[in-house]
Amino acid sequence: MGELRLDPITARWVIISTEKNFGPDNYQVEKLDTEEGICPFCEGKEKMTPPEVDADRAKDSKPDTPGWQTRTVPNKYPALANQAQMNKSGVGMFDMMSGVGDHEVIVETPDHSKQLADLTIEQIKRIIRVYKRRSLALSQDERFKYVLIFKNYGLVAGASLEHSHTQLISLPVVPRRVTEELECFNRYFDYKERCIFCDIVRQEMEYRHREVCENRDFIAFCPFASRSPFEISIVPKKHQAQFMDISEDIIDNFALILKEVLVRVKKTLNNPPYNFIIHTSPVNSAQQEQYHWHVEIMPKLTKIAGFEWGTGFYINNTSPEVASSYLKKVEVQDY
Amino acid sequence: MGELRLDPITARWVIISTEKNFGPDNYQVEKLDTEEGICPFCEGKEKMTPPEVDADRAKDSKPDTPGWQTRTVPNKYPALANQAQMNKSGVGMFDMMSGVGDHEVIVETPDHSKQLADLTIEQIKRIIRVYKRRSLALSQDERFKYVLIFKNYGLVAGASLEHSHTQLISLPVVPRRVTEELECFNRYFDYKERCIFCDIVRQEMEYRHREVCENRDFIAFCPFASRSPFEISIVPKKHQAQFMDISEDIIDNFALILKEVLVRVKKTLNNPPYNFIIHTSPVNSAQQEQYHWHVEIMPKLTKIAGFEWGTGFYINNTSPEVASSYLKKVEVQDY
Numbered sequence: 292m293g294e295l296r297l298d299p300i301t302a303r304w305v306i307i308s309t310e311k312n313f314g315p316d317n318y319q320v321e322k323l324d325t326e327e328g329i330c331p332f333c334e335g336k337e338k339m340t341p342p343e344v345d346a347d348r349a350k351d352s353k354p355d356t357p358g359w360q361t362r363t364v365p366n367k368y369p370a371l372a373n374q375a376q377m378n379k380s381g382v383g384m385f386d387m388m389s390g391v392g393d394h395e396v397i398v399e400t401p402d403h404s405k406q407l408a409d410l411t412i413e414q415i416k417r418i419i420r421v422y423k424r425r426s427l428a429l430s431q432d433e434r435f436k437y438v439l440i441f442k443n444y445g446l447v448a449g450a451s452l453e454h455s456h457t458q459l460i461s462l463p464v465v466p467r468r469v470t471e472e473l474e475c476f477n478r479y480f481d482y483k484e485r486c487i488f489c490d491i492v493r494q495e496m497e498y499r500h501r502e503v504c505e506n507r508d509f510i511a512f513c514p515f516a517s518r519s520p521f522e523i524s525i526v527p528k529k530h531q532a533q534f535m536d537i538s539e540d541i542i543d544n545f546a547l548i549l550k551e552v553l554v555r556v557k558k559t560l561n562n563p564p565y566n567f568i569i570h571t572s573p574v575n576s577a578q579q580e581q582y583h584w585h586v587e588i589m590p591k592l593t594k595i596a597g598f599e600w601g602t603g604f605y606i607n608n609t610s611p612e613v614a615s616s617y618l619k620k621v622e623v624q625d626y
Numbered sequence: 627m628g629e630l631r632l633d634p635i636t637a638r639w640v641i642i643s644t645e646k647n648f649g650p651d652n653y654q655v656e657k658l659d660t661e662e663g664i665c666p667f668c669e670g671k672e673k674m675t676p677p678e679v680d681a682d683r684a685k686d687s688k689p690d691t692p693g694w695q696t697r698t699v700p701n702k703y704p705a706l707a708n709q710a711q712m713n714k715s716g717v718g719m720f721d722m723m724s725g726v727g728d729h730e731v732i733v734e735t736p737d738h739s740k741q742l743a744d745l746t747i748e749q750i751k752r753i754i755r756v757y758k759r760r761s762l763a764l765s766q767d768e769r770f771k772y773v774l775i776f777k778n779y780g781l782v783a784g785a786s787l788e789h790s791h792t793q794l795i796s797l798p799v800v801p802r803r804v805t806e807e808l809e810c811f812n813r814y815f816d817y818k819e820r821c822i823f824c825d826i827v828r829q830e831m832e833y834r835h836r837e838v839c840e841n842r843d844f845i846a847f848c849p850f851a852s853r854s855p856f857e858i859s860i861v862p863k864k865h866q867a868q869f870m871d872i873s874e875d876i877i878d879n880f881a882l883i884l885k886e887v888l889v890r891v892k893k894t895l896n897n898p899p900y901n902f903i904i905h906t907s908p909v910n911s912a913q914q915e916q917y918h919w920h921v922e923i924m925p926k927l928t929k930i931a932g933f934e935w936g937t938g939f940y941i942n943n944t945s946p947e948v949a950s951s952y953l954k955k956v957e958v959q960d961y
Contacts, residue, residue, distance in 0.1 A: 296851040370933070370941050383829050385850045441932030449931025458932070466937030494718050515720045516631040568936035587935070595930055596784025597776030597793070598705070600922070601903035602801030606705050 296387045331367075332454035334401035340364040344395065345425060347417050360414065361421050362398045363459075369394035370460065377434055377463060393429050393461040397421050398454065406444065406455045407567075408553035412626055415546040418457070419537070422569070425459050426535035430574035435461040437469065437573050440534070445564025448591045457567075465573045472570070476581040486530050488583035491515075501611045503618045504551050508544040511552045513611030513618070519593060520609035521560060521618065523552055525586040534571040534584040547626050549586070556590055558621040564591040631722045666702075667789035669736035675699040679730065680760060682752050695749065696756050697733045698794075704729035705795065712769055712798060728764050728796040732756050733789065741779065741790045742902075743888035747961055750881040753792070754872070757904070760794050761870035765909035770796040772804065772908050775869070780899025783926045792902075800908045807905070811916040821865050823918035826850075836946045838953045839886050843879040846887045848946030848953070854928060855944035856895060856953065858887055860921040869906040869919040882961050884921070891925055893956040899926040 331339035337355040345363035352358030371392030378389040399418050400410055407415070426438045442457045443449035465473075479487040495502055495512045503511040503523055511525045525548055527541065537545065556565060566589045572582035599605055666674035672690040680698035687693030706727030713724040734753050735745055742750070761773045777792045778784040800808075814822040830837055830847045838846040838858055846860045860883055862876065872880065891900060901924045907917035934940055 382850070383833065384825055437937075439933065439936050441936050443931045447929065449929040449933075460933065462937075462939075466939040468936065468938030471938075490719055498718065515717070566932035566935050568932050570936065589935060594782065594784040596778045597901035597903050598774065598784075598795065600901050600924060601774050601776050601803065601905065602772075602797075603803030603806075604797075604801045 296385065330403055330452065330454050332362075332396075332398045332452060332456060333403050334359070337362070340396075341367060345397075345421060345428075347421070357401075359401060361400070361417050363395055363421060363425055364398070366394040366396050366458070371462070373432075388463060391434065391463050393432075393435075393459070395425060395429075395459045397425065397457040397459060399457060400455055403454050407442070408550065408557045410455075410550075412543075412546050412550060415550055416542055419542050419545055419549075422457070422459075423535050423537055423542075426571075429459070429461040430535065432461065433575045434463055435574060436465045436576055437462040438535075438571070439466075440569040440571075442567040443564075444567070445591065448564035448566050450564075465576065469570070469573065473572075473579055473582060476579075476583070480581045486581060486583050488526060488585065489530050492526055492528055501615045503555060503615050504548065506544045506548055508541040509548040511548055513615045515611060517607055517609075517611045517614065518605040519589050519591075520607055521556065521590045521592065521614045522611070523556070523588040523618070525549065525552060525588070527584065530583055532572040532580050532582040532584065533574075534569050550626050551623060552588060554623050555618045555621055556588065558623070559617050560590055560592070565589060566591065631720065665738055665787065665789050667697075667731075667733045667787060667791060668738050669694070672697070675731075676702060680732075680756060680763075682756070692736075694736060696735070696752050698730055698756060698760055699733070701729040701731050701793070706797070708767075723798060726769060726798050728767075728770075728794070730760060730764075730794045732760065732792040732794060734792060735790055738789050742777070743885065743892045745790075745885075747878075747881050747885060750885055751877055754877050754880055754884075757792070757794075758870050758872055758877075761906075764794070764796040765870065767796065768910050769798055770909060771800045771911055772797040773870075773906070774801075775904040775906075777902040778899075779902070780926065783899035783901050785899075800911065804905070804908060808907075808914055808917060811914075811918070815916045821916060821918050823861060823920065824865050827861055827863055836950045838890060838950050839883060841879045841883055843876040844883040846883055848950045850946060852942055852944075852946045852949065853940040854924055854926075854942055856891065856925045856927065856949045857946070858891070858923040858953070860884065860887060860923070862919065865918055867907040867915050867917040867919065868909075869904050885961050886958060887923060889958050890953045890956055891923065893958070894952050895925055895927070900924060901926065 330336060334357045337343070337357070341364050343354055343362050343364050346354065346359045347361045348359035371390045371394055373391065373393050376389060377391045380387055397418065399407055400414060407418075410418075422440050426440065429435060429438050439460045439462065440457060476487055479485070492510055495510060496505070501512045501515065503513065505511065508529065509525055509527055511523055513522060514524050527545075531537070556563065568587045569584065570587060571584040572579040593608075665671060669692045672678070672692070676699050678689055678697050678699050681689065681694045682696045683694035706725045706729055708726065708728050711724060712726050715722055732753065734742055735749060742753075745753075757775050761775065764770060764773050774795045774797065775792060811822055814820070827845055830845060831840070836847045836850065838848065840846065843864065844860055844862055846858055848857060849859050862880075864876075866872070891898065903922045904919065905922060906919040907914040928943075
């Protein structure tokens with residue numbers, strides 16, 4: 292079980308796993324488990340994971356047996372655990388909190404050989420519905436202030452298992468990155484009575500030189516101040532604060548654009564490692580209607596070095612205009 | 627030449643290199659240049675770098691020839707360039723600035739086979755004096771608001787050349803990470819009329835369970851909310867806002883503790899890649915006397931993944947108390 296500790300300098304929270312407390316030997320370079328036979332996320336290996344909390348499965352099949360399309364299980368090595376009592380305390384001049392939270396894994400397909408970009412639109416729609424369902428379920432617990440959905444694809448991006456999966460974490464605090472975004476959304480709204488992301492969407496649709504692709508409900512583009520090369524945002528055109536409020540009639544187009552963007556990234560950059568994050572508004576907090584949910588996709592092509600650590604300031608050697616021109620250029624079929 | 631772009635959501639600046647504008651093929655994994663014969667930082671290869679701007683060299687030797695102990699040259703591939711005119715402008719609803727700044731490389735030794743941890747105390751003192759001299763020189767240009775000194779050691783930490791070197795960048799804006807720290811220093815001071823770092827030093831010296839080592843003028847410890855395993859701060863015991871104000875009588879002890887910490891890191895973690903950053907107060911700005919300069923050393927043992935990107939919140943699997951116990955345990959000689 293972990294602790295949340297507040298850095299008094301930057302007001303940033305850190306999760307410290309006092310239970311694991313890895314020594315130097317725990318940091319050897321690990322290889323991804325590539326063997327299909329021993330993978331705990333494969334069909335037939337259901338007993339290797341904790342019992343499932345959600346699944347798309349055949350009506351006559353039993354939990355934790357084969358016969359599923361998606362399967363959600365608690366993380367076997369959670370960063371945070373839900374059993375814990377919520378305690379806040381001071382340690383000398385410092386502040387900490389018990390690391391209470393949920394940490395789940397959504398196995399996206401029973402097929403070990405397919406990654407998210409390779410799945411059918413139908414399957415991607417199923418996955419999006421799981422994201423929604425689990426977000427709604429976890430936000431029922433009023434101790435939690437944030438539900439984060441993210442995916443690490445590839446060893447360099449932090450994945451430890453090859454079988455295609457997404458992670459979901461509920462947190463007892465609103466993370467700093469989100470608070471900062473919210474402050475900005477609110478400041479902009481107070482001044483202009485408009486949403487800053489709605490304005491960005493409008494501008495990107497007008498100029499088109501950072502656009503990657505679009506459909507009726509979504510636009511994907513490389514953001515103006517991309518922190519890393521080939522960074523992509525996918526944004527719903529209509530204002531919506533919470534991802535989990537996504538309606539069935541736009542899930543189709545979300546699946547379509549997500550697939551298209553991932554295929555473009557895969558083809559342009561030769562199947563790179565990447566991180567995928569759904570940025571959404573806090574839960575169980577005062578209404579944050581100014582927020583506008585969106586997806587961030589960050590191919591992992593460069594390293595965070597001393598400069599970035601020292602400044603919180605990124606050096607990016609590919610402008611978003613050039614990145615989008617490469618991403619647009621590759622041929623993809625109509626999905 | 628680069629552009630500085632302001633992300634309107636997070637108020638974070640990003641440097642975009644519109645000149646390089648690397649395509650997908652530029653992101654192949656590069657190997658470190660390990661061959662002594664062709665290294666541009668080796669003695670005898672001075673013509674391979676831009677002309678030196680500073681050097682510790684024998685009195686009878688000429689610039690850009692052999693006979694030096696340290697040598698500072700402009701970076702051949704700078705993130706920012708000093709020739710540029712300073713322009714600030716709007717781009718639609720976005721803001722940008724020309725990427726004006728200096729980017730220098732301090733070659734720490736003529737000996738290709740030695741890293742910073744291997745150098746003598748005398749040589750490390752020379753290097754610290756170069757840090758000081760170049761910081762003072764670059765801060766003469768009133769357009770610059772910040773001078774950052776950092777070191778990437780090892781490929782994983784972002785180094786592109788093996789020969790031991792430090793980088794120095796002057797920036798036309800105060801980076802967000804520093805602004806945030808300053809806000810915190812000021813808030814704490816307004817409330818308590820004390821420096822938060824002076825209080826942290828006092829507390830770490832009292833409890834000792836996160837301490838790595840100390841001497842009369844400095845203490846090294848693993849910070850309470852370490853973002854990554856085995857993170858270490860080196861802090862001067864006496865309050866001082868600017869690193870470049872370091873006096874000759876404490877340079878000795880700074881060299882001693884820096885060497886000891888680097889040797890402990892090298893022995894404990896089997897010569898890991900690391901980033902080293904000097905955090906100091908802005909220059910050419912209103913007095914920021916509340917700041918307390920310090921060094922951050924971050925061994926690169928884990929990867930920044932989706933969770934960290936999505937939250938600005940780190941997961942760390944080794945508590946600083948355990949990390950410091952490992953670091954203290956290894957035997958090092960007296961320096």
